[in-house]
Amino acid sequence: MFASNNLYKIIFERHKSNPHIDELVIISGYLGPKPVQDLKNLPLKVSVYYGMYGSDGINPHLHSKLLQCQAYNNLNIFYCTRGIHSKCYIWKSKGKIIDVISGSANFSMNGLTTPFREILSNVDHSTYNEIHEYENYIKDISIKCDNFISNKNRRHKFENKLSLSTHELVEQTRCRLSLLNKKGEVPNKSGLNWGYSSGNVSPGDSYLPVRKEHLRNHPNLFPPKQQKPSTNTTGRPHRHNDVIEIIWDDGVLMEGLLEQSQDFNGIKYPKAISSSPKKNILGSYLRSRLGLKPTEKVTKQHLESYGRSDVTVSMLTNGIYLFDFSSLDIRI
Known part of the structure; x- marks a missing residue:
């Protein structure tokens, strides 16, 4: 074999x-x-x-x-x-x-x-x-x-x-993914509220946006898109998306995907992070931390009441990430 x-x-x-x-x-x-x-x-x-x-x-x-x-x-x-x-x-x-x-x-x-x-x-x-x-x-x-x-x-x-490499780790493998758009609001039909769009989505579907500034400032955090589709534990293909393992700050373990696509310096990179095998796993989880129903529409006011409008992403080792959504996050 x-x-x-x-x-x-x-x-x-x-x-x-x-x-x-x-x-x-x-x-x-x-x-x-x-x-x-x-x-x-x-x-x-x-x-x-x-x-x-x-x-x-x-x-x-x-x-x-x-x-x-x-x-x-x-x-x-x-x-x-x-x-x-x-x-x-x-x-x-x-x-x-x-x-x-x-x-x-x-x-x-x-x-x-x-x-x-x-x-x-x-x-x-x-x-x-x-x-x-x-x-x-x-x-x-x-x-x-x-x-x-x-x-x-x-x-x-x-x-x-x-202790000797804290600054390097912060610069290269840790960034904050904002849950707000450029206008400072939670998008109505994308991001946390992706499930409200008219595309091929389900109620509660969500993703975290990866923007070009994240690729520019943290070049080692998000790998380029694959040439071949990955698979989940049942062998189902995931297009050209890297499968990752996510450990949340409260200990929850989640399978994720680096998906969608954007060009950066002539190379295709992921544009979003979603959950797998279903996109609403991430949405339901984040809404539960905000004290909302699994498919409730998320607003800026919800995030302000919680005390956080971004998720800190850092890499523990290749393909394994720590996501921090704690409301008492320590800023470095």
């Missing part, structure tokens, strides 16, 4: 090929919270190793989401204390390796749903002994994710890294 498409489906349905499979081991340079959360639905014992913790540390928001997943009965999450960039997926039966695939795809939505960006292929049976030795090495250098707080040296190093 060699695959560069529908990788999410391959990982989550591979066990069906052999009824004796009872365990899955995932070694991945980086992790996304959404696929880790989805592991709870597998009828398998699952161990997940976050490889690049050893060199990059981990953002507290991502760590918090992984801690929540650690509570699932079938799941154990580990952090490698040395930088591991490999991506390896191992299926077992009664402790014995019976299937392995490897390649470039991280265990994240971005890594598993973007066609032709990453690959996975079968590992030959003759190498299973070496795979077993490698897995044991990974085990030996790893700690449970709930030991993160007690790992003082790693925490101190990560905090120093943040």
Whole structure:
């Protein structure tokens, strides 16, 4: 097998090929919270190793989401204390390796749903002994994710890294997406009120606008449009839109899309951020925080009463974002 498409489906349905499979081991340079959360639905014992913790540390928001997943009965999450960039997926039966695939795809939505960006292929049976030795090495250098707080040296190093690069992080990977138009009002039929337009929309549909000033001031935050359509967890195509994972400031996890299109410096970039698989997931969520009904029309007065008229967007790692809509946001 060699695959560069529908990788999410391959990982989550591979066990069906052999009824004796009872365990899955995932070694991945980086992790996304959404696929880790989805592991709870597998009828398998699952161990997940976050490889690049050893060199990059981990953002507290991502760590918090992984801690929540650690509570699932079938799941154990580990952090490698040395930088591991490999991506390896191992299926077992009664402790014995019976299937392995490897390649470039991280265990994240971005890594598993973007066609032709990453690959996975079968590992030959003759190498299973070496795979077993490698897995044991990974085990030996790893700690449970709930030991993160007690790992003082790693925490101190990560905090120093943040303190030394705060200005750079703010400039390159953090921006504010206004919910108001150029007239200072909430648009009647776009943005938060997209569901009120006459297009192919549903009540409550919303999106966050990405403007050229955001692309200009934060060039590393929003990637150019894809050449091939991405897919969701069911394999449904999403045109040429990047799938992202959104962690909100209150801990809510949401699958999103970088969609629509605008030209900037001769390159096509996304013009909006919506939710997936339905556009009204974002609309209902933001309205709930504003104290409104799921499809109620949003006005500037609603935002003023809440105390916020923008959403702060920052990138935790590739394809994983933190969205902040807290009314007590700290301005930097």
